[in-house]
Amino acid sequence: MNERRIIWATMRAVIETDRFKRKKSGKKSKSHWNLFQSLLNYFVLLLKLSGLYRxxxxxAKNIRINKAVFEFNSLPLSFNGLKILHLSDLHIDTLPGIEDLIxxxxxxxxxxxxLITGDYRKDTQGPSHHIYPAIEKIIRNIRAQEGIYGILGxxxxxxxxxxxxxxxxxMLINESIExxxxxxxxIITGTDDPYYYFTDMAIEALEETEGPFKIAMVHTSELFDIAAKNHYDLYLCGHTHxxxxxxPGGFPLITHQFExxxxxxxxxxxxxxxGYTSSGCGVSAIPIRFNCPGEITLIELIRNI
Ligand SMILES: [Fe+2]
Structure with a gap:
């Protein structure tokens, strides 16, 4: 592990164990999540009694393929037509067997x-070993000649x-590849998650890279302004599901983000x-969706001529 990764891992280990989430706007308590989970238990009970749960x-199992075409003046010609499989928010252990559907x-x-924009498991803490077989099964079935890149959520x-x-x-942890x-x-830059684990290292990663065409991978859309200021061309994220x-009509009740x-x-x-914010392949907290299908996104980059 290089020095930069060691510093990052040490900082993140500390933040993962405390009661606060670190956001660009400052520290905020994580306690709302426990309250949210308790309220969800009542919500699930109501849904089960009404028959809507099934x-x-x-x-949630009806995952769609969404296609998105982006046009750029800045895309180098040899990348004209580049196709990106964008996966986000697998939350693979919320809905057993979802890996086979994906x-x-x-x-x-x-x-x-x-490009995978984070949230591989259901819970925000605790062990992760139980998710690896299903994640690996998906990874083994991805045929991407130019590689698979991921960030954490x-x-x-x-x-x-x-x-x-x-x-x-x-994995791109506040770093870029060519x-x-x-x-x-x-250039593809991946940052650490800014919703719980924001540090200046994420901003530095977006500030330090020069290139004719730059893609930012961030778990949430919250760093859109910093990416724009640093001349990023495309920003891929998820998080909101x-x-x-x-x-009805797709109006969300909760998106779990402010910026x-x-x-x-x-x-x-x-x-x-x-930018593109994926609705995610999976589900978190409870394995249901209403008026908002999960998605796998196929993105095509076109050079304006
Ligand atoms: Fe998520």
């Missing part, structure tokens, strides 16, 4: 690169990094920065 479970959906797709632990890397996921094609390149439980709240689902734009 419908919500069926909805694999079935991914199998016929064609793509060059796979707010449900993940720094201890998961080495396991994901062993599976073949190149992806070459012919004599051109694009699109609301997961929405009113960048307007970018809670799908394609968005902020100044020159284009």
């Amino acid at each position: 419908r919500g479970l069926r909805n 694999i079935e959906k991914i199998r016929p797709l064609e793509y060059d690169l796979c 707010n449900h993940d632990s720094y201890l998961m990094v080495k396991h994901l890397e062993r599976m073949g996921v190149h 992806l070459p094609r012919k004599d051109e390149k694009i 699109g609301g997961q439980i929405c009113l 960048g709240k307007q970018f809670f689902r799908g394609k968005w734009k902020f100044n020159e920065l284009q």
